[in-house]
Amino acid sequence: MQHPVPKLTPLPADTQPNTALLPHPIPDDEEEINLLDYWLILKRHKWGILAFVLLGLFIAFLIAFNAQPLYKSRVRLIAEPVMQRVADQVGPYQSVNTAWVFYKTQYELIASRAIAEKVIRKLDLVHNPTFTGADRKKLFELPKIDWRAWIPKAWLPETRGKKGANIREMDPLAPFVDLLLSNLKVTGDEESAVITVEYTAPDPVLAAQIANAIAQAYIEFSMESRMETTQSATQWLKDQLKEVQDKLKASEEALQRFQAQENLIDTENSQKIAATKLASLSAELVRAQAQRSELEVRYRQVKAILDSGTSLESVSSVLNNRVIEQLKAQLVQRLQAVREMSERYGPKHPKMIAANSALEEARKALRQEIDKIAANLRKELEVARARERELKQLIADQENTIIRYQDKSFKLAQLERDVKTQRELYENLLEKARQLEAQHNYNLPNITVIEKAHPALRPFKPKKAQILFIGSVLGGFLGVLIAFLREYLDNTVKTEEDVEKKIGLPLLGVTPLLDSKELHGSPPEHVYLNGQPHKFVEAVNYIRTGVLFSNLDRPPQTIMITSSVPNEGKTTLACNLATAFARLDTTLLLETDLRKPRLGEIITKSPKGLTEVLLGEARLEEVLIQDRQEGNLYYLAAGMIPPHPLEALSSHAFQELVAKLKQRFTHIVFDTPPINAVSDPLVIARMSDAIAMVVKADDTPINSVMAALKRLQTVEKRPTGIVLNQLDLEKAAYYGYHGYYGETYGDYQYGQVAPSSSA
Numbered sequence: 001m002q003h004p005v006p007k008l009t010p011l012p013a014d015t016q017p018n019t020a021l022l023p024h025p026i027p028d029d030e031e032e033i034n035l036l037d038y039w040l041i042l043k044r045h046k047w048g049i050l051a052f053v054l055l056g057l058f059i060a061f062l063i064a065f066n067a068q069p070l071y072k073s074r075v076r077l078i079a080e081p082v083m084q085r086v087a088d089q090v091g092p093y094q095s096v097n098t099a100w101v102f103y104k105t106q107y108e109l110i111a112s113r114a115i116a117e118k119v120i121r122k123l124d125l126v127h128n129p130t131f132t133g134a135d136r137k138k139l140f141e142l143p144k145i146d147w148r149a150w151i152p153k154a155w156l157p158e159t160r161g162k163k164g165a166n167i168r169e170m171d172p173l174a175p176f177v178d179l180l181l182s183n184l185k186v187t188g189d190e191e192s193a194v195i196t197v198e199y200t201a202p203d204p205v206l207a208a209q210i211a212n213a214i215a216q217a218y219i220e221f222s223m224e225s226r227m228e229t230t231q232s233a234t235q236w237l238k239d240q241l242k243e244v245q246d247k248l249k250a251s252e253e254a255l256q257r258f259q260a261q262e263n264l265i266d267t268e269n270s271q272k273i274a275a276t277k278l279a280s281l282s283a284e285l286v287r288a289q290a291q292r293s294e295l296e297v298r299y300r301q302v303k304a305i306l307d308s309g310t311s312l313e314s315v316s317s318v319l320n321n322r323v324i325e326q327l328k329a330q331l332v333q334r335l336q337a338v339r340e341m342s343e344r345y346g347p348k349h350p351k352m353i354a355a356n357s358a359l360e361e362a363r364k365a366l367r368q369e370i371d372k373i374a375a376n377l378r379k380e381l382e383v384a385r386a387r388e389r390e391l392k393q394l395i396a397d398q399e400n401t402i403i404r405y406q407d408k409s410f411k412l413a414q415l416e417r418d419v420k421t422q423r424e425l426y427e428n429l430l431e432k433a434r435q436l437e438a439q440h441n442y443n444l445p446n447i448t449v450i451e452k453a454h455p456a457l458r459p460f461k462p463k464k465a466q467i468l469f470i471g472s473v474l475g476g477f478l479g480v481l482i483a484f485l486r487e488y489l490d491n492t493v494k495t496e497e498d499v500e501k502k503i504g505l506p507l508l509g510v511t512p513l514l515d516s517k518e519l520h521g522s523p524p525e526h527v528y529l530n531g532q533p534h535k536f537v538e539a540v541n542y543i544r545t546g547v548l549f550s551n552l553d554r555p556p557q558t559i560m561i562t563s564s565v566p567n568e569g570k571t572t573l574a575c576n577l578a579t580a581f582a583r584l585d586t587t588l589l590l591e592t593d594l595r596k597p598r599l600g601e602i603i604t605k606s607p608k609g610l611t612e613v614l615l616g617e618a619r620l621e622e623v624l625i626q627d628r629q630e631g632n633l634y635y636l637a638a639g640m641i642p643p644h645p646l647e648a649l650s651s652h653a654f655q656e657l658v659a660k661l662k663q664r665f666t667h668i669v670f671d672t673p674p675i676n677a678v679s680d681p682l683v684i685a686r687m688s689d690a691i692a693m694v695v696k697a698d699d700t701p702i703n704s705v706m707a708a709l710k711r712l713q714t715v716e717k718r719p720t721g722i723v724l725n726q727l728d729l730e731k732a733a734y735y736g737y738h739g740y741y742g743e744t745y746g747d748y749q750y751g752q753v754a755p756s757s758s759a
Helices: 035-044 046-066 099-110 113-123 160-170 174-182 204-262 267-308 312-318 322-344 350-441 464-489 496-503 524-530 534-548 570-582 599-604 610-615 645-649 652-664 680-685 702-713 729-735
Strands: 071-079 184-188 194-201 447-451 507-512 558-563 587-591 633-636 667-671 690-696 721-727
Touching (some): 035 046, 035 464, 099 184, 099 194, 099 204, 113 174, 113 204, 174 184, 194 204, 204 447, 267 350, 496 702, 524 570, 534 570, 534 690, 534 721, 558 570, 558 680, 570 599, 570 633, 570 690, 570 721, 587 599, 610 652, 645 680, 652 667, 680 702
Parallel strands (some): 507 721, 558 667, 587 667
Antiparallel strands (some): 071 194, 071 447, 184 194
16 A cells, blocks of 8 residues: 655755864874884784794694704815826816816816716615605605696697606616705815815715715716826827927928038028128118219209309309309409499490400309309219119129028028927927826825714704794794784774774763673663663763763754664664663654664564654554653654655654654654665754764774765764774773773672663
């Protein structure tokens, strides 16, 4: 049957958030580091940390007692570099004088495959079960998992197994060599020539045997290598001696043939005469060239004067000739006479004419003399050039003669040097061959064992106490790390300090977590009515006092009980808080959760309630239920679930009903649904004088609480405070909580709660 719905007034549109209504949590960076907080974290997670410590100990125990005992034996050797005398200078054999290179080479040699194979064959380690590990017994063994079974066969290489089998057939000792070398350690002292060889094995006797065998194999290998080196050098010297001897004989025969053919027995004196003659001719040529150069210079100067017709004043400086100098003086005198007469006589005067004629004759005579000298210079120059050519030809002939002598002497000297070189090389190789023979007959080892290996009395691995200690430390470290990680990831409200610092709202009170024994079979909504347990009753009284004192001038009449998410205990708190208010005056518990009502099931047992009153199907007096124990307490359940709960709570009918109830009751407690789930609580919040938000301790995320506060802000409402519900007092002690109802005052007794006792 459809019921008529009264006219509804829509909820006003959400306004912009008013930041003044938002709580102000204390930022984490403003908090001081408190070592007590860290201690409390460790205390809270002590059992988890202890579990990790025990787990680490257990794993360490398995590792320590499942590990095979290992014994270590060592041999100490002294290896001295061999002072090579012959081999370091013969053929490809070279010595290295750097000591650290020698010892580094010895370390590599001791740990080489050649030494390992000699030891394996000598001790027959291939058939030794202790060495191969065939007789090893384990405390337990993990199941073997073949990872190839998880991979498609098409992805696996087909030839891998065949290649491995072929390698094992070619080198059957390869796995045993790798096993021996993996347990071998070779070290040395930088300040001494001592080499330490350590070997680790599961049997102390076997470890000592292998260590001694390695040392002996190393000594034998070193001596054999030196013997082979000496033998190789001796054979190489013999081959070289035969070759050099043949070359020496051939070079001596060639020298004898050349001397007989060219008759060069007195070649040295002939070369001296030819060289002296060549030196004399060269000196003559130098003088002739100097004379020719001088004549060329004088001739070019005279010729230049004659060709240019310049003044003859510079002739004496060019031609050092007495006749020229006299003619030049005469020319100067006549030139001076012409100048003097020109001042007294005219140009046509007989004396002037005679003077000019005399001047011209002087000039002509000087010119003729210069021409004569120039002709003589030309003849002398030609003679000098001819002399120079003759000397050059003589020198060339002499040089050719010397070259012919030199070619023969060079060839002779070359043959003599070849004979000398081959003879010296032969004698040198012969001496080295004798030395090598003596060294081969007297070859002493350069390696001495100063301390043999002995079976160890106790294993050096595993160090069980150390393994157990490390396991416990690592387990404890991992436990502490996980504890701090859980604390970092845990974003729930746990204590009063969390409410103030992380949410930024005052705490109205804390209700303890009750177990079934404390309830004595009654529902938690009737705890306050029953008066037990006392800690819960006092907690509700504390919350009631906080609500009343939130506004001393106008104590709140309508109190809204809500939460951010479901299952936080708001209905339980609403029932008990309403009972507490009923001890003061008439109080109504109004259930406004029209989506999942619960009050009718646990208290009123009536199918009708608020919805029927709003729809006009029932009168208020019909659905109001008075508590049998507390006469001032009345209940108004939700009744049937309407199709549109939000519209029902937003209607004028509901507003008028609340106004009517406020005239009748001193206190009205609204039990509302969670704020983050639906918008119904926002409508009730506008009608409420105080809002108590229930937060389940150690369960409700802070993000959910902050989201609920932001939704309340849209209707310009701010919660009066937070009620921390269902706090486990024993667990809270690990968070440093010692509230009034905690460990300190948990057994503080009060008398029977009177029906109308005050807060």
